[in-house]
Amino acid sequence: MPKAIEIENFSYGYPDDTVALSDITLSVEHGQRLALIGPNGAGKSTLLLAMAGFVKGTGKVLIEGLQISRKNLKKVRTTIGSCLENPDDQLFMPRLFDDVAFGPLNMGLEAEQVKLRVANALQTVGLTELSDKAPHHLSAGQKRAAAIATILSMAPKIITLDEPDGSLDPRNRNNLIKLLGSLPQTLIIATCDMNFAAALADRAVLLDKGRIIADGDAKKIMSDSKLMSEHGLEVPHKMK
């Protein structure tokens, strides 16, 4: 069976010549929960974008054995769902219901199936009662949850989340940890918050300046105080 994600010697520079990723080689097994950690500007968001073909560099990116190309982008994005860094980039319909229905409708599902998917996704993230609300009127934390629902409704096998813990109060952060911890999907979670990462991940990949610095057991990497401080991060409270 092919790996969930296979990245080989991938490099990417933005049009203004910023080298965001250099020679990334990484493979992710099905069911793994991987924390992508690193300081601001390390390349975390860019790597998540590359995993779903939103940026195209040199080298290979394979999703379930399928190398991403322009032709198979639609299929790739039904396998890997990306929760973007800014939830506003994912919410653009007049009603929350329509945003969560957008993916399943696009996949060609029947109206009844779509309704069921939306109801389940909204219930999972605790937003059932806000189904008719305008997404741009949601609070920042509710927008995070809504963006996650737009991905869950497509039932992808792999989910990437870019700083999903941003703007959440402690209760909702804990709820999000519980929610993500209960999902059967392969998860790749980018965050600079080591406490959040430690609560969820079994594996950590440390990125800095576009390169992989460390890759391995989450506890081992995050409890290494020298490594953490060298890269602008901190050891999670529970590991101190």
Ligand SMILES: Nc1ncnc2c1ncn2[C@@H]1O[C@H](COP(=O)(O)OP(=O)(O)OP(=O)(O)O)[C@@H](O)[C@H]1O
């Ligand atoms: N659209 C863009 N155009 C040019 N450079 C960019 C663009 N987006 C990101 N970069 C640059 O690419 C590098 C990696 O950025 P990226 O957003 O991937 O980092 P990050 O690890 O997600 O950081 P953060 O923790 O701040 O979200 C940075 O040097 C950044 O300035």
Ligand SMILES: [Mg+2]
């Ligand atoms: Mg980022």
